Amino acid sequence: MKIWKSLLIVLMVLVNLAFAQPSFADRPKFSKNPDYIEVTKALKELSQTKDAQTQVEGLTPEEIQKRTEELTLQKYALETGINWGQCDNQTGNTIAVYGKTPNDEEDEDAVYDNNLYFLANGQSTENNWDCDGIYLANDVKVANFTSSPNGQGQELTGPAALKILDGTQLVIKTNPDTAAIDLNVPTVKVLNSKTANWFIPDISQAIINTRVPNAPSNQS
Known part of the structure; x- marks a missing residue:
C-alpha cells in the first residue's frame, strides 16, 4: 500500500512539472519593455500628426516620414525579441x-x-x-x-x-x-x-x- 502511495505522489509531481514547464520557458513580454512602450507612444504621436495633416514645427513631411519608418523598424525588432542595441x-x-x-x-x-x-x-x-x-x-x-x-x-x-x-x-x-x-x-x-x-x-x-x-x- 505504501508503495502505491509513493508511486501516486511521484506521478502527481511529474504531471505538475509537465504542465508547469511551458511557463518556465515563457519569455518576458516585449510589451513591458520600457523601450517598446516609448516607441509605441512616439509612433502614435507621429501618426496623429500625419492624420491631422498638421505641420510639426521645424520638421518637414519627409523628416516626419523618416522618423516614422525608423520607429516602425525599432518596434518590429522589439516585437521579434531583439532586446539589445x-x-x-x-x-x-x-x-x-x-x-x-x-x-x-x-x-x-x-x-x-x-x-x-x-x-x-x-x-x-x-x-x-x-x-x-x-x-x-x-x-x-x-x-x-x-x-x-x-x-x-x-x-x-x-x-x-x-x-x-x-x-x-x-x-x-x-x-x-x-x-x-x-x-x-x-x-x-x-x-x-x-x-x-x-x-x-x-x-x-x-x-x-x-x-x-x-x-x-x-x-x-
Whole structure:
C-alpha cells in the first residue's frame, strides 16, 4: 500500500512539472519593455500628426516620414525579441560606450546601473551584447539630434550620455567639415547624472583616446 502511495505522489509531481514547464520557458513580454512602450507612444504621436495633416514645427513631411519608418523598424525588432542595441564607431577616435558586463552577471555592489567601456575606431559592439548608448566627451558636439520624435534638431555639447533604444544600430561618425559627431539615428535620449544612474564624467576626447579598448566588439 505504501508503495502505491509513493508511486501516486511521484506521478502527481511529474504531471505538475509537465504542465508547469511551458511557463518556465515563457519569455518576458516585449510589451513591458520600457523601450517598446516609448516607441509605441512616439509612433502614435507621429501618426496623429500625419492624420491631422498638421505641420510639426521645424520638421518637414519627409523628416516626419523618416522618423516614422525608423520607429516602425525599432518596434518590429522589439516585437521579434531583439532586446539589445549595437554601437558602430566610425569617428576616427576611440569612443566610450555603456553596457552591462559581458556575462550578464548582476553585481549587488555596483554603484551604477551599467559600465563604461571603450570601443576602438572601426569596430562595432558585439552581437547580442546590449550597447545602451555612448558617452559624449566635454569637448565633442553632436550637430543635429533630437531627444523626441516630434522634436527639432539641435546642437548638443558634452559631457552627456546618449541612450539608444533596443533594436537600434547606432553608427557614430565625425563630420569632416565641422568635426562634430553625426548620428544615423534621428532620435536619442540625452541623460545626465540627475536623470539616470550612469557614470557621466567630465573628461575630454583626448583622455578617451588614451584608454585601452575593452568593449566586447566585432571588427567593423
